[in-house]
Amino acid sequence: MAEPLLVVEDLHAWYGEAHVLHGMHFSVRTGEVVTLLGRNGAGKTTTLKAILGIVPRRSGSVRFEGQELVGLPPHRIARLGIAWCPEERGIFASLDVQENLLLPPVVAEGGLSSAAIFELFPNLRERLSSQGTKLSGGEQQMLAIARILRTGARLLLLDEPTEGLAPVIVQQIGRTIRRLKEQGFTILLVEQNFRFAAKLADRHYIVEHGRVVDEIAATELGPGQERLVAYLAV
Amino acid sequence: MAELLGIPAPVLFGQLLLGLINGAFYAILSLGLAVIFGLLNIINFTHGAQYMMGAFTAWMLLNHLGLGYWWALLLAPLLVGFTGILIERLLLKRLAGLDHLYGLLLTFGLALVIQGLFRNEFGSTGLPYAIPPELRGGQNLGFMFLPNYRAWVVGVSLAVCLATWLVIEKTRLGSYLRAATENPTLVQAMGIDVPRMVTLTYGFGVALAAFAGVLAAPIYQVSPLMGADLIIVVFAVVVIGGMGSILGSIVTGFGLGVIEGLTKVFWPEASSTVIFVIMAIVLLLRPAGLFGRSG
Numbered sequence A: 001m002a003e004p005l006l007v008v009e010d011l012h013a014w015y016g017e018a019h020v021l022h023g024m025h026f027s028v029r030t031g032e033v034v035t036l037l038g039r040n041g042a043g044k045t046t047t048l049k050a051i052l053g054i055v056p057r058r059s060g061s062v063r064f065e066g067q068e069l070v071g072l073p074p075h076r077i078a079r080l081g082i083a084w085c086p087e088e089r090g091i092f093a094s095l096d097v098q099e100n101l102l103l104p105p106v107v108a109e110g111g112l113s114s115a116a117i118f119e120l121f122p123n124l125r126e127r128l129s130s131q132g133t134k135l136s137g138g139e140q141q142m143l144a145i146a147r148i149l150r151t152g153a154r155l156l157l158l159d160e161p162t163e164g165l166a167p168v169i170v171q172q173i174g175r176t177i178r179r180l181k182e183q184g185f186t187i188l189l190v191e192q193n194f195r196f197a198a199k200l201a202d203r204h205y206i207v208e209h210g211r212v213v214d215e216i217a218a219t220e221l222g223p224g225q226e227r228l229v230a231y232l233a234v
Numbered sequence B: 001m002a003e004l005l006g007i008p009a010p011v012l013f014g015q016l017l018l019g020l021i022n023g024a025f026y027a028i029l030s031l032g033l034a035v036i037f038g039l040l041n042i043i044n045f046t047h048g049a050q051y052m053m054g055a056f057t058a059w060m061l062l063n064h065l066g067l068g069y070w071w072a073l074l075l076a077p078l079l080v081g082f083t084g085i086l087i088e089r090l091l092l093k094r095l096a097g098l099d100h101l102y103g104l105l106l107t108f109g110l111a112l113v114i115q116g117l118f119r120n121e122f123g124s125t126g127l128p129y130a131i132p133p134e135l136r137g138g139q140n141l142g143f144m145f146l147p148n149y150r151a152w153v154v155g156v157s158l159a160v161c162l163a164t165w166l167v168i169e170k171t172r173l174g175s176y177l178r179a180a181t182e183n184p185t186l187v188q189a190m191g192i193d194v195p196r197m198v199t200l201t202y203g204f205g206v207a208l209a210a211f212a213g214v215l216a217a218p219i220y221q222v223s224p225l226m227g228a229d230l231i232i233v234v235f236a237v238v239v240i241g242g243m244g245s246i247l248g249s250i251v252t253g254f255g256l257g258v259i260e261g262l263t264k265v266f267w268p269e270a271s272s273t274v275i276f277v278i279m280a281i282v283l284l285l286r287p288a289g290l291f292g293r294s295g
């Protein structure tokens, strides 16, 4: 059997002296939606950053389409077709919506056209000349997702895309992720909202203290769901 | 003879022109500082020395290679900009993430070293540099005599400043630059080679300083300390305009040049301090500068 699209093995990461990831192991196959679930501070965001090469120090192995990423600078990693939607959204105040949307360079063929993007996020079309940070929280989140869909990247790293948003917008983002999956995107999703994640994902990894402690497939929903709730119970 | 506010018109307009010329140099130099500060978070105290290097490069191109003013205008920014690229790669790069103070100390020390080297080689008396033949002479405008070279300096400075502003505000490259100024990590994670952009940006800012140096060579004498005197005023301009603001540095540069020139007419004793007085007032009322975003 061919190797999965993304394979993470024994991944460690540090912020200065703080050792945050202690040997993460997981993988994502082409076309899957996979979540990383875990409590605050478990290391989910750091895992995405370590894949992208933007933590101060990391070791271990991250392979994408068989190519080792540890050791590559971040811009080379992005060019291989990995795109990131950060937890804080990262909309630029000194750019208008149009410039924010066009900012990430196209890295491969097959990205969504502008028409397709505006079909997914009709609100953005009317706001193109607004300053990026003048958008509402929900619109900023849509913009942050929209801009990585044009680039042709096939692996999307989404960090808590529903955090702090109204239920209607959470539903819209859920529909969007489902449609992206249908279109063949591979998605690694970090979530705290497990009821949201449970409806979308093929598999869940539970992260605790910088390690993967369990893996639950969507198909073992009954007993799996109890385990999930137990892990996430505060 | 015509008079305005009791001042003979030729005197008034003459000082206004001088003010515009100084303002042109303030604008180009503070623009370079603003671009560098935005992306590198470094206050480039070497800027005055790099302006001087531009003027000396023009002088050396002429006296050693026989290449005149127009070649110098092209080559000096490239050559001095290249030394800037080396400085960024070899030295400034190591300061990333450290306190502002380190950048200040390094670039200030570099300025002293560079000025010392040039003084050792060329002495401290100024060297003359002739106005190119195409730009000699002038126009009689009726109310004043306008030397062609001075008109050229004001015009070309304005053009360079506006072109730089347009590139930064209206092009794709400019949107990379603005975005990387806000959040370099995210921009690099989108696939843009931010470290290379930082290096080239420093090189560009330095090239602007060298360009100003070539423009200045026929007006002021070419001397090792020509930048040291000017740059103090330029830093005041930067503070007034707002650290890192592109448009602010252009408008403030020209504006303060004119104010300085007019002060020379109405209250000559105050002309060398007026900019610093304005700086103090602006710092009290708007600490982020006239065009700066506070916070």
Ligand SMILES: Nc1ncnc2c1ncn2[C@@H]1O[C@H](COP(=O)(O)OP(=O)(O)OP(=O)(O)O)[C@@H](O)[C@H]1O
Binding pocket: A015, A018, A020, A038, A039, A040, A041, A042, A043, A044, A045, A046, A047, A087, A192
């Ligand atoms: N820039 C940083 N410098 C130092 N420590 C950090 C930094 N960023 C995160 N940490 C620490 O690393 C650990 C993991 O943080 P991380 O952001 O990866 O958690 P998370 O699982 O994404 O949490 P959340 O659900 O709150 O987003 C935490 O203990 C956090 O305090």
Ligand SMILES: [Mg+2]
Binding pocket: A044, A045, A046, A087, A159
């Ligand atoms: Mg997080």
